[in-house]
Amino acid sequence: MDFGLSEEQQQLKASAREFLTAECPTSAVRKAMAAEDGTLPELYAQMAALGWPGLIVPEEFGGAGLGFLDMAVLLEEQGYAAMPGPFLFSSAIAADALIRGGSDDIKRKWLRPLAEGKAVGTVAIAESGDRLATASSGAISGAGILVPYANLADFIVVAAQGPGGRKSIAIVEAGSDAVRIRPLKNLDLTRRVAMVDFRDAAAVELDDGEALYRRMLDVGAVAIAADSLGGMERALDMAVDYSKVREQFGKPIGSFQALKHAAAEIVADLEPARSLLWFAAYALDALPAEASRAAAMAKARLCEVYSRGTDRAVLMHGGIGFTWEHDIHLWFKRARFNESYLGSPAFHRERVADLGGY
Amino acid sequence: MDLNFTPEEEEFRLKVRRFLEENLPNAGLNEGREGTQDRKWVDRAKAWQRKLYEAGYVALAWPKEYGGQAMDPVRQSIVNDEMVRARAPYLIGGSGLGMLGPTLISWGTEEQKKRYLPKILTAEEIWCQGYSEPGSGSDLASLRTRAEIVGDEFVVNGQKVWTSGAQYSDMMFCLVRTDPEAPKHRGISYILIDMHSPGITVRPLVQMTGDRGFNEVFFDNVHVPRKNLVGKLNEGWIVANATLFHERNMLGSASGSEQRFNRLLALARSVRRDGRPLTADPVFRQRLADLEIRVAAMKYHALRQLTDQIRGRNPGIESMINKLVGTELNHDLATAAMEAMGDYSMLARDDENVLDKGYWPYEWMFSLGLVIGGGTSHIQKNIIAERGLKMPKSR
Numbered sequence: 173m174d175f176g177l178s179e180e181q182q183q184l185k186a187s188a189r190e191f192l193t194a195e196c197p198t199s200a201v202r203k204a205m206a207a208e209d210g211t212l213p214e215l216y217a218q219m220a221a222l223g224w225p226g227l228i229v230p231e232e233f234g235g236a237g238l239g240f241l242d243m244a245v246l247l248e249e250q251g252y253a254a255m256p257g258p259f260l261f262s263s264a265i266a267a268d269a270l271i272r273g274g275s276d277d278i279k280r281k282w283l284r285p286l287a288e289g290k291a292v293g294t295v296a297i298a299e300s301g302d303r304l305a306t307a308s309s310g311a312i313s314g315a316g317i318l319v320p321y322a323n324l325a326d327f328i329v330v331a332a333q334g335p336g337g338r339k340s341i342a343i344v345e346a347g348s349d350a351v352r353i354r355p356l357k358n359l360d361l362t363r364r365v366a367m368v369d370f371r372d373a374a375a376v377e378l379d380d381g382e383a384l385y386r387r388m389l390d391v392g393a394v395a396i397a398a399d400s401l402g403g404m405e406r407a408l409d410m411a412v413d414y415s416k417v418r419e420q421f422g423k424p425i426g427s428f429q430a431l432k433h434a435a436a437e438i439v440a441d442l443e444p445a446r447s448l449l450w451f452a453a454y455a456l457d458a459l460p461a462e463a464s465r466a467a468a469m470a471k472a473r474l475c476e477v478y479s480r481g482t483d484r485a486v487l488m489h490g491g492i493g494f495t496w497e498h499d500i501h502l503w504f505k506r507a508r509f510n511e512s513y514l515g516s517p518a519f520h521r522e523r524v525a526d527l528g529g530y
Numbered sequence: 531m532d533l534n535f536t537p538e539e540e541e542f543r544l545k546v547r548r549f550l551e552e553n554l555p556n557a558g559l560n561e562g563r564e565g566t567q568d569r570k571w572v573d574r575a576k577a578w579q580r581k582l583y584e585a586g587y588v589a590l591a592w593p594k595e596y597g598g599q600a601m602d603p604v605r606q607s608i609v610n611d612e613m614v615r616a617r618a619p620y621l622i623g624g625s626g627l628g629m630l631g632p633t634l635i636s637w638g639t640e641e642q643k644k645r646y647l648p649k650i651l652t653a654e655e656i657w658c659q660g661y662s663e664p665g666s667g668s669d670l671a672s673l674r675t676r677a678e679i680v681g682d683e684f685v686v687n688g689q690k691v692w693t694s695g696a697q698y699s700d701m702m703f704c705l706v707r708t709d710p711e712a713p714k715h716r717g718i719s720y721i722l723i724d725m726h727s728p729g730i731t732v733r734p735l736v737q738m739t740g741d742r743g744f745n746e747v748f749f750d751n752v753h754v755p756r757k758n759l760v761g762k763l764n765e766g767w768i769v770a771n772a773t774l775f776h777e778r779n780m781l782g783s784a785s786g787s788e789q790r791f792n793r794l795l796a797l798a799r800s801v802r803r804d805g806r807p808l809t810a811d812p813v814f815r816q817r818l819a820d821l822e823i824r825v826a827a828m829k830y831h832a833l834r835q836l837t838d839q840i841r842g843r844n845p846g847i848e849s850m851i852n853k854l855v856g857t858e859l860n861h862d863l864a865t866a867a868m869e870a871m872g873d874y875s876m877l878a879r880d881d882e883n884v885l886d887k888g889y890w891p892y893e894w895m896f897s898l899g900l901v902i903g904g905g906t907s908h909i910q911k912n913i914i915a916e917r918g919l920k921m922p923k924s925r
Contacts, residue, residue, distance in 0.1 A: 173532070173533065173539075173833065173836065173837065173840070174531060174532045174533075174837055174840075175531065175830065175833035175834050175836070176834050176838070177531075178531070241531060415921060416921065416922065423922070424922050426915075426922050427921070427923065428924065429908075429911075429912065431915075431921070432911060432912055432915030432919075432921050432924075433908070433912075433915070435919055435921065436854075436910070436911035436915045437911065439847060439850075439914050439918060440851045440854050440855050440911075440914070443831065443848040443851050444824070444827035444828050444831040445827055447827055447828075447830035447833070448823070448827040448830055448831075450830065450834070451826075454533075458531075459533075466826075469822075469823045469827075472819070472820075473823050473824070473827060521815075521816050521819035521820055521823070522812075522816070522819065524819040524822060525809075525815040525818060525819045528819075528822065530795065530798075530799075530809040530815055530818060530819075
């Protein structure tokens with residue numbers, strides 16, 4: 173029995189915290205927010221040097237060959253920093269889909285450059301069938317599909333409805349007229365979502381679309397849950413730090429029970445949710461029979477408590493928390509993205525009920 | 531990360547399971563926490579704990595020289611899980627096993643450990659906790675029960691309240707004021723009182739469940755030997771907090787929540803609404819799923835803390851939430867069950883038409899008692915904020 177992070181995982185976490193504190197402070201995040209493409213190329217170059225993009229990619233394709241719990245640790249720290257850019261979509265969800273369903277040719281063509289930080293992938297996937305593109309005879313079509321960071325992507329892993337309602341997962345190369353990408357105005361500016369129209373776009377299908385679709389949803393759910401964990405921890409830290417220095421009625425507002433209880437309730441949500449997330453990330457690698465249900469639990473719970481936690485953290489700041497200048501709204505809005513992307517907490521609770529045979 | 535138990539541990543689990551299957555039904559104990567608590571029940575409950583101890587299933591992690599087996603905490607957690615699975619009642623010596631014992635192991639003198647620990651294990655001596663007083667609940671450190679030093683003895687005068695099991699206890703671990711002049715946290719001592727001493731009066735209080743589970747205890751010139759002091763004179767507050775830490779972990783334990791959820795799910799499947807089982811109702815499904823997710827989170831949270839214990843890491847802020855989250859979750863589970871029963875939840879637990887053997891009306895009330903006992907949720911939040919997050923004290 174050994175439930176928790178290994179020494180190596182704890183070191184990974186500590187070094188990621190140190191790196192992102194130095195290289196991705198909120199001044200850098202705000203730079204990406206103001207940039208047209210919504211990312212930080214210098215930061216991504218440094219991350220590539222650290223081997224982060226290929227963290228879960230097998231060594232034979234240029235990666236570190238680590239597991240999803242390692243990835244979750246990294247994503248948690250990126251959530252803590254509100255790190256902008258396509259990492260989660262490219263190096264977690266798209267990479268995992270290629271590892272699981274790609275031929276050796278596909279892996280050589282896309283996975284290796286992805287692992288080396290030379291190519292960016294993203295995913296066109298949704299929890300609901302009527303938000304998906306359609307696939308027929310090697311081509312993908314569909315209008316108005318929301319795709320994170322399509323603006324930066326070299327390729328898109330597309331989940332599509334095939335003939336007879338069968339799910340098909342295929343790779344579509346970006347940059348042609350068949351893939352039209354329109355930037356959108358985003359609520360959470362630490363992320364960018366574009367609208368993509370596929371018009372008979374040439375596609376290479378991956379193996380076993382139905383199973384891979386579910387796998388992508390599970391991986392996406394756990395990845396988002398990991399980001400949520402880190403973001404919630406940051407919002408708590410900010411609110412608690414502020415409560416120790418802001419004075420009203422002649423003393424720090426953190427000495428009032430109303431604020432103590434608000435902060436304690438965030439901790440009470442956060443710590444068990446961390447344990448739940450660790451299990452879900454571990455299950456993706458080691459417990460296939462339990463992975464989907466654990467992922468649904470993690471997505472439902474982490475996104476719910478992240479939203480509630482950031483909401484309360486804004487409130488603990490009072491008026492300054494409502495300003496653009498103060499950073500707390502970065503996490504408040506990121507929590508909304510996380511809650512909305514790949515299914516709401518209610519959607520995932522129903523999935524828990526369904527998979528549990530209620 | 532490795533969630534497997536070793537083959538030896540799995541074998542041990544089966545052994546415990548078999549033992550419980552063979553012996554629990556003959557123990558003559560009701561499922562649940564309190565029972566009627568008459569003399570015969572007390573005798574049966576003591577006999578049951580003794581039997582468990584002789585089989586090697588009580589306090590496995592305690593040091594060998596005091597009657598334990600010095601096993602790693604995994605074995606103890608396996609026993610705890612199997613006890614819950616078998617719906618075994620709480621052990622009558624629970625306060626000694628879960629609260630005083632671990633405190634004495636850290637803070638007691640060699641003589642105290644030798645004198646008290648073995649009899650805790652065998653249920654020869656049952657302990658109760660003397661903490662709360664009529665004027666000192668959440669503000670425990672304001673307690674006024676006085677102990678004056680006269681020669682080799684403390685002479686105790688005052689009153690304790692909400693004392694569970696005092697009516698059948700042999701001993702009490704008790705907080706007393708030994709220096710009324712000092713600041714309130716610095717004038718308290720932790721002493722062990724023989725409940726059969728002259729001058730002690732135990733008066734039962736009726737709980738909202740209708741049971742006589744707890745008591746008032748009055749001390750009128752009760753003489754206690756000075757060697758019954760645990761820790762240093764006037765430094766009992768530190769020892770008291772060690773006990774409270776153990777108590778809170780005991781009250782917030784996760785294994786019972788999983789059993790309760792399974793029982794709730796079975797209930798929801800059996801109840802029909804508009805011709806369908808309640809589990810088909812989309813709103814109730816959401817509620818069930820939310821509860822199961824919270825139960826699962828606490829289950830993994832317990833495994834995480836078990837791992838920390840095995841590795842000898844000091845518990846951090848993650849352990850401070852156990853009591854708050856665990857007891858509120860149990861109460862939410864019971865509340866959902868009451869709702870699932872619909873108009874049948876209007877019935878008392880002993881009506882012959884009551885659903886699920888009357889388990890839930892009692893559990894619903896009792897679980898709220900545990901949200902209060904050992905420090906209310908409000909106090910737990912203060913502790914998390916002040917000790918965990920280092921937010922400034924308001925007092």
